Amino acid sequence: MIVPGASSFSSSSTTGASSSTAAASSIEEKLNSYIKSCKDKSRKHGFNLRTQVHKELASQSIILIKEGQVCPELVKHVDTEYLVNNIRAESMTKDVTVDNMMYLSLFASKEDRNITEIFANLITKLPKFERLPPVGEMELTVNFLDPILSPIFHCPDNSKHLMWLNRKDENTAIFRPNATTVAIQQKADTVTLGYVEVKPPDFESNPELAFMDLVRLGTFSRRLMLRKNNRKVLVVQCIGYHMMFYLVSAFTEEITQLAEILSIDVPKEIGQIGCLLQKVDDFKRLFLLYEHQIETRYKILRALEEEDAAPSIDAINPKRRKQKIPSFSLV
Template sequence: MASFSLLGCHVCKQQDFAVKQALRTHLRRIHNIVLPPGRRGVSKKSCADRPYVCPSCAETFASLDDQAVHIAYHINRQLQLFLQYQTSSQAVSTSPEPSTSSTNHDDGGNNAELGAISPENVNLDIYEPKADDRFMIDGFDVSKAFYDFQVSVHKRILQGEYLKMESHVQHVLSLSSIFLVKPKRFHDDLVQHIPDTVLEKVVKDLAEKFDICTHTISLDLTSRLFPLIDDVLNNKIDRDEATIKMMQLKGQTSRKEYRIVKSFAMIMQKAPEYCISDTIMEQELITRYLEPALAPLFDDILHDTLFRWTATINQESKATTAISISRSRPDACVSGLHGVTWGISRGFGEVKSSIEANNNYSVARDLIRLGIFAKNAIDLNNMKGCLVFQSVGRHTFFYLVTLLHDGVYVMYEITKIEIPMCISDLPSYLGQIGRLMHVLTVYQDYCVPADQKDVGSLHSGKRKSMTDPQHDRILDPSKSRKRQSVTTFRLQ
């Protein structure tokens, strides 16, 4: 901002504001005047004769009285937009549903002024779900309640409120029709629409639907692996011999069990003798710990599926510039092969080192990215679902994203796994075999293309995702590690 520019309150004449956001906060808290956040900076007309700057746009003025007239315009404009929104919201439930083609996405108003929040550049694909395809729990209409939550979030945006990355993960995802379901981790704003008792039933219903509650620890598999691990820990055999004996279990285990066996074998080869006390940075975390544990679970070259740590844009975001998903790469991707080129994506992953565990902004951003990545893969490839994982240090959370009902993409937390950080952690990893079976069952059953007979209903239930410019306009650019979040790693 130029040295001659001033930020002053036209009501009380206070003029000691350092940034526009501070002045807008003052107007809202002290004078009950809500202004939309808009373009940063100052108009080219700014000069010593026009020192006062509008806190909501780049316009400048010679006096605070002139600024007051201009601010009245902003207030009236906001009122008009809000009334238009109320009218359109009432009409939308009685009008035919618009087309949901995933290849005809609006860019959210690129011609609108970047940063301004209005219906023209936050044009979301939100409308009431069809009456014959609702998510019902004991007579409670979860689909309608989730839609009401979406509408309430949209209203807040149109009233000029920024969403906080750390605190509003479920809000941001809902604007792309993604219903984040983390047991015991629901924001109070969502609970106002879907009571806690219903949310508990939602968690239980989804666990049963995805066949997550039926798997227990395989005592037979555990009894085969534990003696080998114990012999290594007691120096009776070396790691290579234990690895060979593990790989020889192939004929004695199921396909899913053998994936788990290979995970143990690769960890046996790569894990250090003792846990390293120094900080493990992200690249070391990936290559030394996550790759051996996770790659054997999903990598299946004989069936043209590769688990890879990506360094390029994923295939779905390349397919069309109209797809509304972040074009920055995910850390990991489970990709199909189509001949010698990459095919559909069956899963995605994001990784942060343990020193980032308290960075709520970064962890929340990764979770949102994963939801959008997975939703895009479902929409573009007509998938039944998509698996995603988020690793923060040794703690890895797995989610299934699936289009469950019309306009409701559920992002369900399957389980949490703790990755072994040394050989001594392998016995505790044995205790997580049941959880690994949950993940593999969901991956095998849902991360596949939908049956041809179901493609029509799948397509009709789709909704558009928010674009990157839209995310930029609704999210507060500021960061704070002190902001609490029901989805933050520290609370899990």
């Protein structure tokens, strides 16, 4: 028996799916064209990090998507706003919000209790007034950054840990992050989940080193991502009091997306803590993303080696300075 309207619905569904597939294929072709162009330029003369960090990452098949700060050449190929909106819609679900009962810890969920812990930590660690002398990296980490990052990433009950390091991460050859997020299922079994890079406030006047951090984060996160079945890694970059969260994910087998999904300004003193209240829903979404979508197992034993896996810093030509003001800023 034929149900009235059934065939037309099926036809429209098929048409919609086909158009969606065609659109994705078109975007992939355009991204591949942009990546090929950047790889050719990288082999010829390298890139200046102060003005061409997008292209340097693209030469490693990594597309940097940062709201309001995009590569003009990339915009000619694809709609970057469309890409970042899709990523955020999937990773930072708007339906997830903090329950007002979080303020009564007896009724708060586990996720909401973690959010309240952020504010409790900041009240304990932050000074009563903003410091005038520059804050060093160690003090910045202990008193300003860790109070926010630990409640999100340090979950010993689930065998997930945020580890601040003074050595190279065992899963990389030349990359020494300030911290890693890891899963420790057994005493001798450690699985890296993501990386954290920190630069103290005085580095804001020397952005090139911060750009190098971003290139390293993207490059090594791509290699880590390729070891996970769902191809997702969460990384953090902190420059002074500005904290940025990036989701590294696969657009296709060959193309990686490095998308900023959240950025916050860390309070410098107790009186500024209230500014974070507007971010509580985003913190919860970030926690659930880390909890449920960042895999704690490798699909293979050894990191995949690519033919062009030479350290990306080798492709940078810092001597070729541009006189114009950088078109890209991390903060």
